[in-house]
Amino acid sequence: MDVSWTLWALTILGLVALISVDFFIGRKPHDVSTKEAGIWTIVWIALAVLFGLGLLVFGESQASGEFFAGFITEKSLSVDNLFVFVLIMAKFSVPSQLQQRVLLIGVLIALVLRAIFIAAGAAVIANFSWVFYIFGAFLIYTAWKLIQEARADEEEEDEFEENRLLKSIEHRFGVADKYHGTKLFIRNNGKRVLTPLMVVMLAIGTTDVLFALDSIPAIFGLTQDPYIVFTANAFALMGLRQLYFLIGGLLKKLVHLSYGLSVILGFIGVKLVLHALHESGVHVPEISIPFSLSVICGVLVITTITSLIATRKQDAAAKGAEKDEEKDDSENVGAEK
Numbered sequence: 109m110d111v112s113w114t115l116w117a118l119t120i121l122g123l124v125a126l127i128s129v130d131f132f133i134g135r136k137p138h139d140v141s142t143k144e145a146g147i148w149t150i151v152w153i154a155l156a157v158l159f160g161l162g163l164l165v166f167g168e169s170q171a172s173g174e175f176f177a178g179f180i181t182e183k184s185l186s187v188d189n190l191f192v193f194v195l196i197m198a199k200f201s202v203p204s205q206l207q208q209r210v211l212l213i214g215v216l217i218a219l220v221l222r223a224i225f226i227a228a229g230a231a232v233i234a235n236f237s238w239v240f241y242i243f244g245a246f247l248i249y250t251a252w253k254l255i256q257e258a259r260a261d262e263e264e265e266d267e268f269e270e271n272r273l274l275k276s277i278e279h280r281f282g283v284a285d286k287y288h289g290t291k292l293f294i295r296n297n298g299k300r301v302l303t304p305l306m307v308v309m310l311a312i313g314t315t316d317v318l319f320a321l322d323s324i325p326a327i328f329g330l331t332q333d334p335y336i337v338f339t340a341n342a343f344a345l346m347g348l349r350q351l352y353f354l355i356g357g358l359l360k361k362l363v364h365l366s367y368g369l370s371v372i373l374g375f376i377g378v379k380l381v382l383h384a385l386h387e388s389g390v391h392v393p394e395i396s397i398p399f400s401l402s403v404i405c406g407v408l409v410i411t412t413i414t415s416l417i418a419t420r421k422q423d424a425a426a427k428g429a430e431k432d433e434e435k436d437d438s439e440n441v442g443a444e445k
Contacts, residue, residue: 109163109171111335119335123342126155130346131212137205137290145353152347159343173397174331178340180404181330181372185323186344187362188369190352192315200308202287209290210305211349214312221317222341225324230334240384243325247377250322251370258366274311283307316345322373329376329383330400361419368411372404 156179164172193211196202202210232239282301288294292306327337379395386394
């Protein structure tokens with residue numbers, strides 16, 4: 109897709125305008141209700157759909173298909189990020205009324221860092237086609253690792269650990285011992301120090317970079333168009349704040365999400381390797397965007413259904429065990445009498 113600098117500028121200005129509206133609406137710290145989160149989640153998804161349809165009408169059908177495939181993939185990977193965001197909020201004991209501000213700035217930092225990653229990735233791909241082999245192998249390895257981590261998580265309790273960059277920033281500037289509203293810096297004994305709010309924002313933004321290490325190669329496996337890659341990432345991240353409040357309590361029910369994401373990453377990894385072989389002159393079948401979109405959506409639907417079934421069985425088993433325990437207690441009391 110041939111994208112002019114004018115279209116790039118208009119797109120970035122449009123995104124900045126949307127971010128400004130989002131910031132204006134959430135400028136006053138408050139607890140986000142499920143209704144508010146649901147409305148804005150629908151709004152952001154609707155904007156993404158309209159953008160994709162705009163590409164279909166004014167651009168190319170292939171570009172539209174690539175955008176939707178990329179958006180769905182990045183959105184599903186972003187949902188996995190929410191697990192870590194929950195851990196970060198818990199570790200830093202973020203007040204509920206400040207959580208939306210944390211996510212807004214944190215996601216904005218993540219968007220800027222991802223734009224840098226995308227530009228670098230596009231430049232590398234344009235000059236070195238063999239990098240598809242590396243991307244493909246990395247995604248297949250990541251898929252296998254994700255399965256291993258999912259199995260380990262079934263037995264161990266997750267806990268967020270600060271990365272080295274975050275620790276060095278805290279050591280360099282110092283951190284206040286409590287939150288000071290929406291302030292990011294305060295004066296403590298004449299020295300300017302970070303507030304915990306600033307630390308959490310940096311934690312959200314820098315942690316997302318680690319997720320970008322697999323999400324960026326994944327979307328480049330669906331399209332090599334930097335414009336599609338950037339906009340799909342932008343729309344996937346922009347509604348992440350509202351999605352956090354909407355499904356925050358439901359995340360624990362998506363017990364098979366990691367398995368589904370591993371299948372998607374593995375599939376895209378194979379797609380990248382096949383594409384690399386095709387670029388090298390080897391006659392191999394290439395996976396089309398419609399087929400990729402079908403696989404991604406199918407895996408997510410199946411994963412969601414199996415997760416809900418498994419969670420329902422776990423809840424039923426837990427209730428049964430609780431009733432048996434109550435019955436045993438009542439029998440013991442009767443025997444004592």
